[in-house]
Amino acid sequence: MQLATLLKNMFLGDDHPGRATNFARVKQRLEGSFFTLNLEDTDNHLLQYLLWPMNTFHLIARILDTYDVYQKIVSIENETDYLKQLKTGNHARNWAEGLLNAQVHYEIKVSSRFHGLLYDLFSQSKAKMQVEELLKDPEYLKLLFELYVVSDECAYRIQNQIYRTSNPLVNRYTDTLVARKEGSIISSLSQSHKSNGLIQFKSHTPQAGISLSSLSHDLAYIKPGVDVAALVGQSTQSSDDIQYHVLILPWPLEVKDEFFQSDNRPTLQMDEEFGFFTYENHQDITCQMIMYAIESCGEQFPDLVVIPECAVNSNKKIALLHKLRDCFLRRRTKTPVIIFGVFGKGDSNGSYGENSLELLYMNRFVKRYVGENQAKHHRWALDKSQLNTYGLAHVLSTSKVKWWENCSTGDRKLISYRDDHIHLCPLICEDLARQDPIAPVVRALGPNLVVALLLDGPQMKSRWPGRYSSVLVDEPGCSVLSISPYGMTQRSTNGGEHPPSSIVALWSDTYRSKELPLDEGKVGIFLKLEFKKQKQWSADGRRENKNRLFYVNHWCIGDEEKLNYISLGKVKYQENTY
Secondary structure, rough: OOHHHHHHHHHHOOOOOEEEEEEEEOOOOOOOEEEEOOOOOHHHHHHHHOOHHHHHHHHHHHHHHHHHOHHHOOOOOOOOOHHHOOOOOHHHHHHHHHHOOOOOOOOEEEEHHHHHHHHHHHHHHHHHOHHHHHHHOOHHHHHHHHHHHHHHHHHHHHHHHHHHHOOOOHHHHHHHOOOOOOOOOEEEOOOOOOOHHHEOOOOOOOOOOOOHHHOOOEEEEEOOOOEEEEEEEEEEEEEEOEEEEEEEEOOOOOOOOHHEEEEOOOOOOOOEEEEEEEEEOOOOOOOOOOOOHHHHHOOOOOOEEEEEEEEEHHHHHHHEEEEEEEEHHHHHOOOEEEEEEEEEEEOOOOOOEEEEEEEEEEEEEOOOOEEEEEEEEOOOOHHHHHHHHHOOOOOOOOOOOOEOOOEEOOOOOOEEEEEOOOEEEEEHHHHHOOOOOHHHHHHHHHOOOOEEEEEOOOOOOOOHHEEEEEEEEHOOEEEEEEOOOOHHHHHHOOOOOOOOOOOEEEEEEEOOOEEEEOOOOOOEEEEEEEEEEEEEEEOOOOOOEEEEEEEEEEEEEHHHHHHEEEEEEOOOEEEOEE
C-alpha cells in the first residue's frame, strides 16, 4: 500500500474525497530553532493529525503490527543500533510544551529538529512510496521507531491535562474524543476510526518476550474487535497516599437450590444432550446492606467495594445506584468505586438472560456518581462433575452433557477505569480463563489491578482462578483479585466428600498468592494493599518506574445477624448506628 493511501485511510477514511497525495505530505521548513505552525493552513492538513501524539502513535503501531517489523527493532541482525541512537527526550519535552503552552486552538510552536523528523518520514516523496519498500530501509525504520517512542513519551507528559484543562489546543483534540453522555467515556485517545483499532493509556510494560506492547511504556495499541470503555474517576485518596483499601462482600452468604433452574426458552437449537439453566439470587442486595458493611470498616474507608457475579437483579441496579449516590451525598464523604455482578431473566419471547457487571464511580467529567456496564463474554457450562460438586444433581439432570448458562453474549467490551492512583479492569468468571477476545486487551492495557467476579467454589491457590491469575501477574504484571459468594463456597463439597470452605477470595501479586477466608458470622473482608514503585524496561532497554499493588493485611468485618436483620427490613439502617 502507498504510504499516502495509508495516511488518508487512517485519519480521513477511505471514502473521503480527494487525492491521498494532496493530504499526506509534510512540506520542508526553513532552518531555525523554533517556529509556529498554523494548523488551519491547508498545507498542514496532515500535521493537524500528526501533532496529536496519540494519533501518531496509532499510525506507527498499525504500521509496525500490520507489516510485522517491530521485532527488527531489537534484532541483533540489524546493522543499526537503535538504542544508542535514540535521543528522544528533547523531542518529547518540546512537543508536550508546544501543546500545553498553546494560546489558541490553531497554532503550535515546534522545533525545527522535530519538524525535520516528521519531514523525513512523511515528505511528499516518501508518501508516494509503498510502505513495504520504505520499511526495508533500516534508517527509515529507525526514524519511525524514534517517533513512536517520542509520541508515547509525549502522551505521558500531557496525560493529566487531557481530562482537566482549559488549554485551547488540547481541547481541540479532546473534544473529539470524549463521548458527551452521562458516562462520558473515552473510547480511544486517537482520532482514527475504531476499525483501525484503539489507543488507550496503559500501566505496565511486559517484562518478558518481544511484542509490540513491550516497546511502549504508556500507550497501548488495541486491535479491532473489542471496545474499551475508558472511565476517568475522581480518586478517593490524597496525592501522597500509597495505600489502597478494598472491601470484599462475598454475597449472598447462602445460595439455595431454587437459585438454579432449568430454562427451555432460549432460541438456540442444540442437541438434546445439552440444556440451559438460569441463576437468580433471591436475596436483594440493598443500599442499606452495603452502607452497613462500609460503616463496619471503621476509620479505614474502602476505595473499592467488590460484590461477586450475579449478585444484583438488573431491574434494581439503577435504583441501587441512585440510593448509594444519595447516601454518599448526605454523608459528604468519599465515594468508593463499587463493582457488582448483575443478573437478569430473559423475556417470554425466548431472549437470553443477562450476566454482566456494573462499575459505579465518581466521574471526573460530569462530577456525578454514575455506572458503566460490561457484559460477560463466555457462558458458564455446568457438567456432571460440577453438578455433583455444588449439590445440584437433583435440580439439573446429570443425564445432560452440559447445562449452558442462559445469558446473552453480545458486544465485546472491556472497562478500563483510571483515577490518580489506580488503573483497574474488571472481568466476569470465564473471561478470566478464556484467551479470546479479552485477554489480549487486558495484557495490552496492563492495569494495576484485575478484579474477577465469580460464581464459583472456594478461591484456593490450586484451583483454576489461581492458575489463570498467575498468568496476568507474570505478564504484564497485574495484581489479581478473584472473589466468589460465600454461599457457593459452602455448596462446594463434591457431594459431601469434603467439608465446605470459607475461602471466598484470592489475592495474587508478584510476591505472593493469598487465600482470603471469611470468618464465621462475618459479612465481608477488608483488604489492605500498598503501592510500590518498581522499575520496568521496554524491550529495547528504556526504563520507567511503575506503580505495582501488593498485599499488606486483611481482616473480616461486620456481623451476619445484623446484616440479616437489615436485609429483611427488621432493623432500619441508620448512618453510624445499627
